[in-house]
Amino acid sequence: MPIAPALFYVRTSMLDVAYEAHGPVDGEPVILLHGFPYDPRGYDDIAPALAERGCRVWVPYLRGYGPTRFINAQVMRSGQQAALAKDLLEFMDALCIPRATLAGYDWGGRAACIVAALWPERVRGLVSGDGYNIQDIAKSLEPRPPETEHRLWYQYYFHTQRGVDGLTANRRAFCQLLWSLWSPSWAAGPSLYGQSAPSFDNPDFVDVVIHSYRHRFMYAPGDPALAPIEQALALQPPIAVPTISLCGADDGVGPPPLEDNDAQHFSGFYRRQVLPGVGHNIPQEAPQATLEALLELLA
Template sequence: MEVKARGLTFEVAEGGPADGQPVLLLHGFPQDRREFDLLLPRLHTAGLRTYVMDQRGYSPGARPSGVASYRIAEPVADAVAVLDTLGIEAAHVVGHDWGAQVAWLLAGRHPERVRTLTAISVPHPRAMQLALRVRPTQQARLAYFQVFRSAIAERLLLGGGALVMRRMLGPIGPRADLYVKAMREPGRLTTALNWYRAFRTDDVADLGQISVPTTYVWSDRDGVVGLTAALRTADWVSGDYQLVAMRGVSHWVPEQAPRELGDAILARIGV
């Protein structure tokens, strides 16, 4: 369905029992709402009502021009506005990659809208900032960030049959084709990369402890987030907290380990 919010139109897929507890799922880069397709049947069987939105830059009707339109506060405000339009006072929030960054900020700045938080792969921003200061290896893991901010990023990712993007998404196998095809849509890759180009550390520097019940899912073969950031996330959650560490799983948790992720989400929600 199409959800109008903040003068934009977001594509949102809803599913599960109409009377189920609401769950808002937020995707990352370079994926879209389909990254949760393997997970959703488990949530629906458990009686949950899911809302999976294509975020700004991904929904065709939500691609404002200009890099500044993709500062992280904007997708956070989008999520609040979408909940408002749907008439949802508070939802369980699940986010992966950039979606996790949005989810952390949503829980920190609008805790009344978040029943529980399950953040996948990306840790609390302050834990990441610490890891970047004390672990050169974490700095190396995020070296790609500057490449994605550069003017050559579009050509690099889609050139040569999108070889770089396909290699990046290698652990999810043929499902990578879904996202490569989508990113060939004119303008879509640029607006998705604008999330990287717009990001400033000041945007998350004031985020404090998270008071809502929280689970952070980290995987030991994640090439983006090291162990220090994963462990220190506990310092930034005052509510009930659990770290779920997955072995042998890469950054692409929702598609590589949907069963185990489903276990973690359902345990956090309590169904």
């Protein structure tokens, strides 16, 4: 079992964010963001390599994961996209990071895309798992092709009380199933799952996850304090910062289409790269490709 990096904490308006840090304190800033249901272990082969090249790398635990905690009981356990983005922005503010290169996938990719779109002055470059990750909530209730609906079964499950109870009772087994379904060709996945599974024991994990998947379908109200951000996101703002999109060809929940439908959302440098034999957990399944994309943007 590898030795876990040292853990640090910083307080934002809603959270005590736990994070890992690598590299010289005056290095080029890079922030790496995990998704659902994953954690910072996804970047174990990337963060040290960036640090060796002189970068200062931060890898936070998102709200509801690992040691990250809400500061009090009154803070809404929101999992909506605006909350994830505000967390990232406040994380940067709290650590006095004026501008950073961001990488993220799934929930973390959504946070990175939003900050890149709405606060581009804070982002030098973006490596996004699966392109434009900003939700178009107004269109969320439009029916999708049957094969897509089938892959989203877990989201519909979370809309029910049975789903809440099931995730509460079986969170580790449930997330392990998603790992296997979403990364069907990842041979190392089963042996690595145990390193990330403890992060799902966070006392707010279920509440944040359930709210995330209900809010995006308009089945749960958002945090009123985040309404201005959600209003800006409803316009589907373009991303102007230099971006590389990495897509897993074997992604079991969102396989990349042959035609890149996300290119229209990027107004600056943009390149999509489809990774053969890679599923949903892009940085952990394809660390070299992720590292190379980051280094290209950092050059």
